[in-house]
Amino acid sequence: MKILELIVIKDIFMKLLRIGKFALFCLALLCALRTYAQENITSLKKGFNRTDIPSTLKKAMWNASNGPFIADSAIEIDSSNVYFWLFRAGSINKFNLSSGANIPGWPLTRWLPEITDPVIKDLYRPGPTWVDNSSDWDPLVNENYLQENEEGAQYMGCLTSIPLRYGDVENDQQKELVLFLGAFEYKQDLVIFSPDRQRIIFSMRYALQDFISFPGSKHQYIQRTRQRDNNIGVRVYAKAFFGQFDGDEFPDIVVWRKRYESREASDSVSGFGLYKQTWQHFERDLTAQAASETGITGEYLPQDTSESMIQGWLSANELTWQKGYPSTSECQDHEGELIPEMHDPLLNDPDVLK
Ligand SMILES: [Ca+2]
Numbered sequence: 484m485k486i487l488e489l490i491v492i493k494d495i496f497m498k499l500l501r502i503g504k505f506a507l508f509c510l511a512l513l514c515a516l517r518t519y520a521q522e523n524i525t526s527l528k529k530g531f532n533r534t535d536i537p538s539t540l541k542k543a544m545w546n547a548s549n550g551p552f553i554a555d556s557a558i559e560i561d562s563s564n565v566y567f568w569l570f571r572a573g574s575i576n577k578f579n580l581s582s583g584a585n586i587p588g589w590p591l592t593r594w595l596p597e598i599t600d601p602v603i604k605d606l607y608r609p610g611p612t613w614v615d616n617s618s619d620w621d622p623l624v625n626e627n628y629l630q631e632n633e634e635g636a637q638y639m640g641c642l643t644s645i646p647l648r649y650g651d652v653e654n655d656q657q658k659e660l661v662l663f664l665g666a667f668e669y670k671q672d673l674v675i676f677s678p679d680r681q682r683i684i685f686s687m688r689y690a691l692q693d694f695i696s697f698p699g700s701k702h703q704y705i706q707r708t709r710q711r712d713n714n715i716g717v718r719v720y721a722k723a724f725f726g727q728f729d730g731d732e733f734p735d736i737v738v739w740r741k742r743y744e745s746r747e748a749s750d751s752v753s754g755f756g757l758y759k760q761t762w763q764h765f766e767r768d769l770t771a772q773a774a775s776e777t778g779i780t781g782e783y784l785p786q787d788t789s790e791s792m793i794q795g796w797l798s799a800n801e802l803t804w805q806k807g808y809p810s811t812s813e814c815q816d817h818e819g820e821l822i823p824e825m826h827d828p829l830l831n832d833p834d835v836l837k
Pocket of ligand 1: 650651652653654655656657658659
């Protein structure tokens with residue numbers, strides 16, 4: 484073989500190697516893009532809870548408001564001396580520590596695409612016989628964010644003990660506030676708020692549970708809030724999967740919800756049974772929003788995607804219930820363990836064990 488031929492073969496070989504390396508790089512990038520958002524939501528910067536707010540900040544906020552008020556949580560925006568803070572009456576506000584000025588923010592109300600969805604309403608309804616025959620929802624289910632955090636409570640992985648977090652959920656260089664709001668053991672909400680868009684862009688009630696063991700009743704568990712014999716204990720949980728699932732460049736959120744109801748006292752199996760589950764696909768498609776009447780809101784909006792399609796995405800990406808968010812506890816001495824309530828063997832659902 485001539486030297487020239489050898490050089491040509493080597494050249495081709497090197498080119499192929501470069502193409503191979505590039506292909507591998509692209510594949511790695513694609514993999515990173517497919518999972519980036521889930522990693523982002525689990526690594527947000529955490530704010531101060533009520534008791535941890537530094538005294539200098541507390542004093543400055545006290546002076547600015549001419550009197551006592553309690554911020555439930557505060558978080559600094561990128562070492563700017565400007566803080567977002569949460570007020571228990573249900574608003575997000577800003578405080579500039581350098582100028583000592585409060586900056587009015589935004590009220591927190593329930594996110595409409597979640598609470599007006601008939602499928603979600605049906606899943607979260609208080610009792611099996613409850614019918615939505617008016618515009619009113621059950622207050623336990625539907626009240627606005629007038630929440631209290633109980634000191635030392637260990638419900639649902641203690642995520643609500645740090646209500647404010649901050650970070651870029653989908654790597655678009657715009658940071659979001661991520662809120663964990665709860666009321667005792669009954670309900671917990673994950674809320675994504677965009678300061679740039681000045682609105683909630685996604686919200687998910689990840690727990691609504693109302694049950695207490697009640698021997699002598701027809702059911703093993705009845706509702707704690709209305710202790711009558713004919714009430715059946717209910718537990719509803721939701722998991723979110725962040726990423727890009729449908730092949731376009733827009734960020735997606737898949738929400739998998741499950742409702743459980745208590746078994747009857749005569750049932751030889753202890754605990755609960757799966758009553759219903761749903762899969763929903765939300766997408767933030769700014770191009771479609773720009774062309775719509777409402778314009779760009781930055782929200783993740785529900786998509787008309789079939790449940791079987793969504794289930795296919797989850798299984799293709801090996802995303803199980805336990806890999807959905809939230810999953811792990813932040814309670815003292817239980818950090819990193821699975822949140823017990825939503826992975827409870829008493830639910831009698833093999834999905835929650837994997
Ligand atoms: Ca973002």
